[in-house]
Amino acid sequence: xxxxxxxxxxxxxxxxxxxxxxxxxxxxxxxxxxxxxxxxxxxxxxxxxxxxxxxxxxxxxxxxxxxxxxxxxxxxxxxxxxxxxxxxxxxxxxxxxxxxxxxxxxxxxxxxxxxxxxxxxxxxxxxxxxxxxxxxxxxxxxxxxxxxxxxxxxxxxxxxxxxxxxxxxxxxxxxxxxxxxxxxxxxxxxxxxxxxxxxxxxxxxxxxxxxxxxxxxxxxxxxxxxxxxxxxxxxxxxxxxxxxxxxxxxxxxxxxxxxxxxxxxxxxxxxxxxxxxxxxxxxxxxxxxxxxxxxxxxxxxxxxxxxxxxxxxxxxx
Amino acid sequence: xxxxxxxxxxxxxxxxxxxxxxxxxxxxxxxxxxxxxxxxxxxxxxxxxxxxxxxxxxxxxxxxxxxxxxxxxxxxxxxxxxxxxxxxxxxxxxxxxxxxxxxxxxxxxxxxxxxxxxxxxxxxxxxxxxxxxxxxxxxxxxxxxxxxxxxxxxxxxxxxxxxxxxxxxxxxxxxxxxxxxxxxxxxxxxxxxxxxxxxxxxxxxxxxxxxxxxxxxxxxxxxxxxxxxxxxxxxxxxxxxxxxxxxxxxxxxxxxxxxxxxxxxxxxxxxxxxxxxxxxxxxxxxxxxxxxxxxxxxxxxxxxxxxxxxxxxxxxxxxxxxxx
Numbered sequence: 001x002x003x004x005x006x007x008x009x010x011x012x013x014x015x016x017x018x019x020x021x022x023x024x025x026x027x028x029x030x031x032x033x034x035x036x037x038x039x040x041x042x043x044x045x046x047x048x049x050x051x052x053x054x055x056x057x058x059x060x061x062x063x064x065x066x067x068x069x070x071x072x073x074x075x076x077x078x079x080x081x082x083x084x085x086x087x088x089x090x091x092x093x094x095x096x097x098x099x100x101x102x103x104x105x106x107x108x109x110x111x112x113x114x115x116x117x118x119x120x121x122x123x124x125x126x127x128x129x130x131x132x133x134x135x136x137x138x139x140x141x142x143x144x145x146x147x148x149x150x151x152x153x154x155x156x157x158x159x160x161x162x163x164x165x166x167x168x169x170x171x172x173x174x175x176x177x178x179x180x181x182x183x184x185x186x187x188x189x190x191x192x193x194x195x196x197x198x199x200x201x202x203x204x205x206x207x208x209x210x211x212x213x214x215x216x217x218x219x220x221x222x223x224x225x226x227x228x229x230x231x232x233x234x235x236x237x238x239x240x241x242x243x244x245x246x247x248x249x250x251x252x253x254x255x256x257x258x259x260x261x262x263x264x265x266x267x268x269x270x271x272x273x274x275x276x277x278x279x280x281x282x283x284x285x286x287x288x289x290x291x292x293x294x295x296x297x298x299x300x301x302x303x304x305x306x307x308x309x310x311x312x313x314x315x316x317x
Numbered sequence: 318x319x320x321x322x323x324x325x326x327x328x329x330x331x332x333x334x335x336x337x338x339x340x341x342x343x344x345x346x347x348x349x350x351x352x353x354x355x356x357x358x359x360x361x362x363x364x365x366x367x368x369x370x371x372x373x374x375x376x377x378x379x380x381x382x383x384x385x386x387x388x389x390x391x392x393x394x395x396x397x398x399x400x401x402x403x404x405x406x407x408x409x410x411x412x413x414x415x416x417x418x419x420x421x422x423x424x425x426x427x428x429x430x431x432x433x434x435x436x437x438x439x440x441x442x443x444x445x446x447x448x449x450x451x452x453x454x455x456x457x458x459x460x461x462x463x464x465x466x467x468x469x470x471x472x473x474x475x476x477x478x479x480x481x482x483x484x485x486x487x488x489x490x491x492x493x494x495x496x497x498x499x500x501x502x503x504x505x506x507x508x509x510x511x512x513x514x515x516x517x518x519x520x521x522x523x524x525x526x527x528x529x530x531x532x533x534x535x536x537x538x539x540x541x542x543x544x545x546x547x548x549x550x551x552x553x554x555x556x557x558x559x560x561x562x563x564x565x566x567x568x569x570x571x572x573x574x575x576x577x578x579x580x581x582x583x584x585x586x587x588x589x590x591x592x593x594x595x596x597x598x599x600x601x602x603x604x605x606x607x608x609x610x611x612x613x614x615x616x617x618x619x620x621x622x623x624x625x626x627x628x629x630x631x632x633x634x635x636x637x638x639x640x641x
Binding site: 061067075269296 | 515516517559560562563594595596597598600601604605608611612615616618619621622623624625626627628631633634635636637638639640641
């Protein structure tokens with residue numbers, strides 16, 4: 001199978017049918033072997049029934065239903081886990097992405113890119129609650145991860161299946177897939193996509209997610225830079241502790257010897273404490289190495305999955 | 318888990334079993350024959366096909382003998398004997414794995430609920446994924462009721478659920494749940510909490526308390542802290558499985574900040590007011606807090622690393638069905 005299209009749906013009953021016909025209209029003329037995966041993320045409306053009615057007519061449409069609402073990342077992860085195609089394409093279920101853009105994504109993958117990211121260059125959303133926070137978040141993600149992508153929040157993305165299946169997807173990590181894969185050496189390109197205003201249903205996002213995004217960004221950055229070499233990372237953490245320990249111990253011993261002042265228990269104590277911290281941090285680093293070696297998500301392994309190993313870089317057309 | 322002897326019935330007799338009745342046997346165990354007969358009568362009158370599985374969590378020769386007598390009588394029951402006491406959750410898991418039937422009914426090996434009430438549970442388990450018993454109205458001593466209420470109140474507060482009697486072992490549920498939620502240690506009590514987190518529909522059913530459940534219970538003092546630790550474990554499983562740094566980071570940063578603040582304050586006093594730093598025990602306290610803060614944060618990082626490298630094993634979603 002060539003292509004799996006993964007679409008998470010949460011209370012999108014008005015959008016299921018137009019979305020399905022939009023995707024079929026865009027993909028059918030290409031003459032490739034494809035499947036569509038609708039993931040019903042615990043909808044409380046008729047989304048699942050609508051999707052099932054379509055699936056009864058078309059065996060290329062598969063519907064996965066969650067027992068409860070698990071969130072968009074989990075829905076994407078489920079879709080990616082069950083995808084059978086060599087290319088996985090993800091998109092939103094709210095019709096704001098245009099299925100007509102799909103062929104362009106496939107073209108880029110066939111040109112040799114591992115990841116194609118959509119950029120909603122004329123975004124049709126509210127300025128204050130959606131566009132401005134998103135612009136700040138994108139700028140920040142770009143700064144922190146060093147991968148300048150203009151639109152991390154766009155769900156319309158295409159991946160080489162073997163690359164995306166090796167990436168751990170949990171919490172709200174879907175926003176950082178480009179950054180993570182890019183750091184692992186995948187070739188990434190950003191292309192402009194159409195974006196439409198919402199026709200049916202209501203938006204499930206608000207300002208409240210900013211805090212979570214910031215925290216996840218910090219975690220991602222830390223994990224990505226630290227995962228492959230925990231000992232080094234912990235050594236860096238331990239450096240100030242070593243310095244403090246040596247200085248404090250020196251003062252507490254040198255003082256009584258040189259100036260015949262009394263021996264200071266608190267200062268010697270500080271020295272011993274930070275000395276102990278150093279030892280614990282270094283041992284923690286060793287433990288980290290052990291965890292990483294026995295784990296099954298390895299960024300260094302991931303880089304072998306990309307066909308040729310080029311320098312990580314982001315490009316915009 | 319080592320079931321050193323599983324006295325199984327021939328496989329052919331399992332076909333068409335509706336209900337797998339699992340009865341874990343540990344310290345508290347009442348008259349085996351009488352209780353078995355009472356349970357069997359209740360199931361028979363409700364018209365289910367059933368199979369009993371007794372799991373002996375340790376060495377209980379009298380119980381084993383009584384069960385062997387029942388087997389000799391030709392009763393449909395199997396006995397699994399664990400090599401030693403592994404805890405009730407492990408005993409239950411052994412029972413789940415060595416039984417058949419799409420609906421599982423767990424029952425206490427002692428008089429806790431009226432046996433005639435279990436048909437209420439079974440009929441509720443048809444419309445829901447899990448039906449759990451709640452002993453109501455309670456007829457036992459005030460002290461027991463207070464213990465139950467405190468335990469459930471504490472657990473509901475930390476996990477954000479609303480159950481009234483997690484100490485009641487009479488529960489009926491779909492086998493699917495046991496496959497989705499691995500249990501270990503003493504976690505069997507919290508199965509409803511974990512299952513409802515996974516999106517299963519759970520219903521509490523009032524069941525009459527057995528008149529023989531009346532005596533006042535005191536547990537050994539070691540039991541209470543263990544319960545508390547179990548509750549904390551469940552809290553972590555429910556809230557922070559995938560985000561250890563969110564939790565550890567918060568505590569670590571707070572500890573570090575308090576220590577750092579005291580330290581800065583004392584350094585300022587040393588620099589501007591010429592108060593000696595060397596003879597102040599508070600210096601030790603603040604350094605201790607700083608060190609502790611860094612350590613907690615480092616633990617959180619290690620936790621994130623564990624999650625990151627093993628994320629493929631931990632699914633964040635539960636699938637109800639797949640079409641096509």
